[in-house]
Amino acid sequence: MNDATHAAGAPAPPCLSCHAITKRFQGQRVLDQVGFTLAHGQMLGLIGPGGAGKSLLLKILCGLVRPDAGQVRLEGQDLTRASETQWQQQRQSIGMVFQNYALFDFMNVADNIALPLRMLGVAEGEVQERVDDILAKVSLRGVQEKMPNELSGGMKKRVSFARAVVRRPPILLYDDPTAGLDPVTSAKIWELLRDMQRQGTTAITVSHDLGGIRHLCDQWLLLDRGRIVFSGDSEALFASHDPFVLDFWSREHSHAT
Amino acid sequence: MRPRPAPPHPLWLRPVAAAGERGLQVWSATAGVGRLSWQILRRLLPPRMDARELLRNLYTVGVKSFPIILVTALFVGAIMVIQAGLYVQQYGAEGLLGWGAGFATLREVSPLLIALMFNGRVGAKNTAELGTMKVTEQIDALRALAIDPIDYLVMPRFIAMVFMMSLLVVVGDATALIGGAFTSQLLLGVDMRIFFQSLIDYVALEDFTLGVYKAATFGVAIGITSCHFGLAVSGGAVGVGKAVNNAVVAGAISIFLLNYLVTYLIP
């Protein structure tokens, strides 16, 4: 169905796209006709006041929540009506870093990171290697045996990040990766994101730290109460004269600095 | 999946340490419950509480648990009749079906199971409510406003629970007997009139009132334990869950203990 567009010379399907996503909670529209298109290797910055709509959009994009209306497409495949089993297959190529870490508190750090690998059936020896490897990459050596409640916020964030990227997924979703972290730790997290971008992953970041993501994102989506206020690339964002955009950017930016 | 790292005790000492820890928890719970009982007792004479809260709690506790208690009572009645029916079959004494089932139901099974259900529904909900209030610092806020949390929160709930438990057991008894009657007719083939006749002949009023005394006692137990564990919560969402768990278990233990004591003391 979607391979028809793959004829010679036709553009490759975008990595991730959604169209007219709408979601209601108890009569309120939390998301209203939201859509965007993201090409391979790009990062989308999802910003806006409040929080519910943005995190919800991320969950809809990986099938954890079903939208009331609209479509979600991964590599051109329409996944809106996909079953949980089909989503399980697709999630092997998506990694998500949750806002509140969502680390499994009944397992230690090594098991937390190893779980996605074990679910794939990777051999035990290789699992250990890759866990140690990824912990080294996030500068967290030697914490394998610790339990999540023994870690600081920044460490938990890095473990959560490690768990999301250990399967080397081409798509990454970050829900407020630097929430509640001090500036030094935040900078380290942004550095990690930059690394992932250099390796060519496609990503979406929800954040209130505009200073941090300003130079990372190629595309932007500004939501207000579930509706799109601005959608476009960085050039268009910084050149915009929309009063809401200017107001939001200056307010949030001054908070960050 | 690895459990939490063990504390640094030598191997032979660990069961002792675990038992000791458990013992300390039980002691702290018992002491806390005792203290709360004393505080409630002091506020009973003369009675001082917020009337509006009392009414609100009477509604929440009574009306809302009504359907569940009714369903429980129906099941209890039906099950007791089936069990009694087995004996009646063995001895051919159909005329004793009402007595056999009704007696045990009114004196033992109905107050017990209704109390357990009440503990699980109202007791747990109460602990969860008070626990969430504790975790979100609302209890401290009350104190800062010079309002005594026990006067304002605990007393109305306590009175409401004792009163409603007794009332629910009265209604529950009636429902259980009706449920039993239907089961006897439909499943056992014993006519309802025979069933009710043997009830009237052999079951005395004191069997019924014993059940109601038990119910009131159980209400006291459930009220105190659920309020204590709710107010003693610490540790966020997980703490609330644990408190509800402990409260329901403590309530059940108290219920069985009191069941034995009341049976023994009021022959």
Added chain:
Amino acid sequence: MNATPATTPRRIALGRRPVAALGALCGAVGQPLVLAGSVAADIARVATLCGIYLIRGPRRWREVLYQCLRMGNHSVVFVIWVAASLGMTLVYQSGLQAQRIIGDLSLLGPLYLQLLLREFGPTITALMVATRVGTGIAAEIGSMQVTEQIDALRMSGAHPVAYLIVPRLLAGVLTMLCLTCVSVLVSWVAGLITAQVAFGVSPYTFASLSFIIYGDLILMLLKATAYGLAIPIVAGASGLAAHGGSEGVGWATTQSVVACSLVVLFLDFILSGFGYLFLLR
């Protein structure tokens, strides 16, 4: 949650009040039914998924063993305490009545054992396990749900029902079987002692197995198995339905106790009827 009724404007037509009252009545009756329906739907969904993953999925026996030990450890003292006090109470009550009406206590032991095996042993044990272990499961899974760990599990390729509930299901059946046997034994011994101390019935008279048939044992095992299956499913379903922070966890644990108890009573009714009709004639 507790909706306060809105104040009605003065201009309301007289005919509207009875309709509003009727609406409120329907709501009061209908709302619990709707709630019960949605809970039942949740439970049915989890039960079906459990069935599928039991047959299909990987069985993590180490996890099952771990859960077994945990469940047993948490509830064994509680169950013993309850079984003992219930045994004492029941024998004391029945003894008093038998003395008063029949005057002969020789059948006290065997009849009591029959009732214990058929009814009180498995059911009271199950209610206590539902209280202790069921709330534990609901609290655990509920707090995982509100802290997004369930979502993280799905993102890591594990299905929450298969990963969390199925091991507890297997452990539940095993634990219930063991605990029921322990509870029946303890209750019986407690009854024996009470009969001797309170009524002077000799242990030999009490400990007669003459009335016990295979049907009694089968019914007991059947009930224990059914309860052991039901409790983790119902508690797990309640946990997964939690939402909204610590309040949500509290609500999930509350609902779990009530739902587990009602399901146990319902299964008791069905299985007792089944026993009456087929097993114990």
